[in-house]
Amino acid sequence: xxxxxxxxxxxxxxxxxxxxxxxxxxxxxxxxxxxxxxxxxxxxxxxxxxxxxxxxxxxxxxxxxxxxxxxxxxxxxxxxxxxxxxxxxxxxxxxxxxxxxxxxxxxxxxxxxxxxxxxxxxxxxxxxxxxxxxxxxxxxxxxxxxxxxxxxxxxxxxxxxxxxxxxxxxxxxxxxxxxxxxxxxxxxxxxxxxxxxxxxxxxxxxxxxxxxxxxxxxxxxxxxxxxxxxxxxxxxxxxxxxxxxxxxxxxxxxxxxxxxxxxxxxxxxxx
Amino acid sequence: xxxxxxxxxxxxxxxxxxxxxxxxxxxxxxxxxxxxxxxxxxxxxxxxxxxxxxxxxxxxxxxxxxxxxxxxxxxxxxxxxxxxxxxxxxxxxxxxxxxxxxxxxxxxxxxxxxxxxxxxxxxxxxxxxxxxxxxxxxxxxxxxxxxxxxxxxxxxxxxxxxxxxxxxxxxxxxxxxxxxxxxxxxxxxxxxxxxxxxxxxxxxxxxxxxxxxxxxxxxxxxxxxxxxxxxxxxxxxxxxxxxxxxxxxxxxxxxxxxxxxxxxx
Numbered sequence: 023x024x025x026x027x028x029x030x031x032x033x034x035x036x037x038x039x040x041x042x043x044x045x046x047x048x049x050x051x052x053x054x055x056x057x058x059x060x061x062x063x064x065x066x067x068x069x070x071x072x073x074x075x076x077x078x079x080x081x082x083x084x085x086x087x088x089x090x091x092x093x094x095x096x097x098x099x100x101x102x103x104x105x106x107x108x109x110x111x112x113x114x115x116x117x118x119x120x121x122x123x124x125x126x127x128x129x130x131x132x133x134x135x136x137x138x139x140x141x142x143x144x145x146x147x148x149x150x151x152x153x154x155x156x157x158x159x160x161x162x163x164x165x166x167x168x169x170x171x172x173x174x175x176x177x178x179x180x181x182x183x184x185x186x187x188x189x190x191x192x193x194x195x196x197x198x199x200x201x202x203x204x205x206x207x208x209x210x211x212x213x214x215x216x217x218x219x220x221x222x223x224x225x226x227x228x229x230x231x232x233x234x235x236x237x238x239x240x241x242x243x244x245x246x247x248x249x250x251x252x253x254x255x256x257x258x259x260x261x262x263x264x265x266x267x268x269x270x271x272x273x274x275x276x277x278x279x280x281x282x283x284x285x286x287x288x289x290x291x292x293x
Numbered sequence: 294x295x296x297x298x299x300x301x302x303x304x305x306x307x308x309x310x311x312x313x314x315x316x317x318x319x320x321x322x323x324x325x326x327x328x329x330x331x332x333x334x335x336x337x338x339x340x341x342x343x344x345x346x347x348x349x350x351x352x353x354x355x356x357x358x359x360x361x362x363x364x365x366x367x368x369x370x371x372x373x374x375x376x377x378x379x380x381x382x383x384x385x386x387x388x389x390x391x392x393x394x395x396x397x398x399x400x401x402x403x404x405x406x407x408x409x410x411x412x413x414x415x416x417x418x419x420x421x422x423x424x425x426x427x428x429x430x431x432x433x434x435x436x437x438x439x440x441x442x443x444x445x446x447x448x449x450x451x452x453x454x455x456x457x458x459x460x461x462x463x464x465x466x467x468x469x470x471x472x473x474x475x476x477x478x479x480x481x482x483x484x485x486x487x488x489x490x491x492x493x494x495x496x497x498x499x500x501x502x503x504x505x506x507x508x509x510x511x512x513x514x515x516x517x518x519x520x521x522x523x524x525x526x527x528x529x530x531x532x533x534x535x536x537x538x539x540x541x542x543x544x545x546x547x548x549x550x551x552x553x554x555x556x557x558x
Contacts, residue, residue, distance in 0.1 A: 026496055043408075058380050065433035065514065080428035081436035107327040114324075150543035154419070154507040154517075158524045158531070163349055165341040211355065242419040246521075259423060261455045271420055278415040 077128070092267035098254055098270055102277060103252035108168060108243075109236040112175030116183055119282035125213065129197075149181035153239045157248040175240060179232045186228045187221070194220040198235030201208040203289045227289045234285050241274045309468065310334025349529050357530035364519065364531075367458040368538045371515035372546075374508065375435055375501040378440025382501075383411075383494040385445045390452030397456060399483075411439045411444030420503045440501050440508070447500075459485040479546055499543075499550045506539050507515045 039047075125131050140243040156177055160170030198216040207215065244252025251270060258267040391397050393406030422439035429435050463481045472480070509517020516535060523532040 054380070058377055061377035062368065064373050064439070065377060065437050069366075077448075079430075083428045087427075089516040105328055110323065112326045133459065146547075147540060148546070150503070150540045150547075152503045152507045152539070153535070154510055155520060155539065158510075158520055159353075159536075162524055162527070162529070162532075163342060163345050164338050165345075167338070168331060169338045172331075229541060238417045242417050245419060246524075255423075257421075258425075264427075271416075271424075274420065275412075275415050278417075278503075279411070282411075282415070 040277060057092065080166070084188055086264045087268040088271055089265065091265035092269050094266050094269050095273065098251065100272065101244075101251045102255050102273060104168070105240045105244075105252075106237065106277070107282075108172050108175065108231060109240040112240070113229060113236050114171050115172075116176045116178060116232070117225075119180055120183040120187055122246055123180065124187035124191060127184060127188040130194075130196060131217070143212060145181055145184050146176065149185065151178075153178040154242065156247055157243050157246045161247045162191040166247040166249075168249035171240065171243040174243065174248060175236050178239065179236055183228060183232045186231075190221050190224045190228070191217065221291050224238040227292050230285045230289050230292075234282050237278060237281050241278070308543050333437045337345030351531040352529035353536070355530060356533035357528075358534070360531045364516070364534050367509075367516040367535075368506075368542055370433055371506050371509075371517075372502065372542065373506040374436040374440060374513075374515050375498060377437045377467050378505065379444055379494060379498040381437070382448050382497065383490075385441065385446035386452050387490075388447040389445065393449060393453035394456035395506055396458050396459075396461060398420060406449075409451070410446050410449040413417045413442065414450065416443065416446075418443040419511060422508045423511050426512045431512035431514075436505055436508040436513035436515055439513060443504065444497050444501055448493060448497050452490060455489045455493070456482070461503050465534035484508065488557050495550050495554055495557075499547055503544050503545055506543075 033070045049279065056125065068276055123141060126137060129138060132141070154173060157171060157174035160173045164170045164173070194217060199212050202212045202216045228282065240250050242252045244250040245256050250275070251274065255267060255270045255274075258264075258270065348453065389410060390404055393403055393410055395403040396405075398406070418439055421443050422436060425435040425438045459482060463485070464477055467477045467481045505515050505517075507517045507520070509519065510516045510521050512518070516539065519535055520532070523529070523535060
């Protein structure tokens with residue numbers, strides 16, 4: 023070792039990666055950086071004062087949010103409870119509706135291919151639409167209130183839940199099912215005695231996971247008029263009443279953390 | 294004739310029975326609370342639905358093609374917001390993930406890191422967007438910041454789980470050979486985590502496309518701005534175009550991302 027160069031760039035040691043891979047990686051890297059810089063330019067072109075001004079402004083604004091006005095807590099407790107109730111109801115309904123959909127979109131249960139592809143495609147399209155867009159649509163259809171919010175949550179979580187559960191179904195041990203079929207069980211019996219016991223714990227765990235997602239989604243549904251605490255938050259922001267808004271945001275934060283903690287504990291116990 | 298009877302069922306202990314009863318009561322209580330709390334004015338919902346179905350659904354299904362260029366531009370902005378946001382998050386998440394992984398830093402630092410990550414994750418994206426819109430004004434950059442911070446929570450958690458699952462034997466072997474921490478990082482840790490990091494970052498980009506398409510509802514740019522205008526003006530034809538754009542773009546990106554991820558891992 024007489025050379026001063028670090029071993030990485032020493033010309034004698036052959037590189038681990040072929041030159042072609044290196045070229046490709048470098049090229050991809052620069053393309054990504056290029057798109058990133060362009061995205062940054064594009065998204066900032068309407069911003070007044072540039073990034074420096076924004077950072078200074080952020081400090082001023084954050085000061086406006088503090089201290090949060092916790093005196094509003096008693097008044098916002100009821101919409102918060104309603105938000106949680108919306109999530110519970112929506113999760114329950116979608117957990118029921120998901121059963122046939124998940125069975126139809128599991129390759130090992132639905133042996134009739136066209137039906138399987140049809141359900142899969144339907145679920146894939148369902149999952150592309152974000153929750154708030156669904157809420158906007160349903161508010162347009164059913165008017166402002168809780169009902170469009172609950173419906174949006176049901177449809178939104180149905181897409182996720184059915185996909186996750188159908189994947190669970192596809193990964194089960196097929197031997198009990200075959201044994202049931204061989205001893206003359208019909209489709210329903212096979213599902214009930216061979217499939218349900220295998221997927222039940224995962225099913226419960228995934229439903230709880232989707233419940234967490236629904237809680238997060240339901241707190242913001244009110245922003246588009248679909249009920250819950252988001253409606254109050256939107257009003258307070260509209261009145262530039264930032265301390266009240268901050269109190270609501272902190273309440274949302276605490277509720278989400280508590281529910282997630284409980285749900286995590288239950289899921290750990292289940293699996 | 295042999296007697297084919299089922300084996301006896303395992304006996305449940307008293308403790309288990311009490312537990313089942315308590316849980317059942319709790320669940321029933323939760324549902325009673327839910328159903329008494331939710332009160333939907335069914336008559337109004339049905340009346341509205343009957344009035345609106347004729348007006349809304351046919352229009353949604355016949356998209357307004359004259360708005361295509363405007364919608365395409367807004368969708369492009371949405372993709373830019375998601376891209377810039379996920380890339381920022383992917384970079385920000387790495388140091389926090391190392392902090393939160395319990396096999397890298399000490400046990401106490403890891404707990405702090407995990408707390409930071411779950412605190413960040415508790416904020417819905419839209420709430421972050423509201424805060425940033427107030428801070429930097431109603432433009433797409435507020436959306437970028439909201440996506441960046443929101444995704445950092447999730448990516449940080451995923452990354453730290455990946456780091457925790459690496460093969461520590463290699464790290465030990467390098468330590469035994471006298472490698473310093475930087476060398477261990479580059480030759481023992483990084484090769485193991487990079488493919489999965491990339492895979493999760495790309496997956497997060499998929500999620501962020503969906504998230505950024507609604508940020509405009511609170512003024513943070515992208516196609517959400519058009520959604521809120523279209524719904525306020527009851528312009529359901531345009532809404533049809535927007536929905537179509539979201540479905541197409543999200544499907545393409547999901548597909549592309551799935552292919553890239555399969556190649557990487």
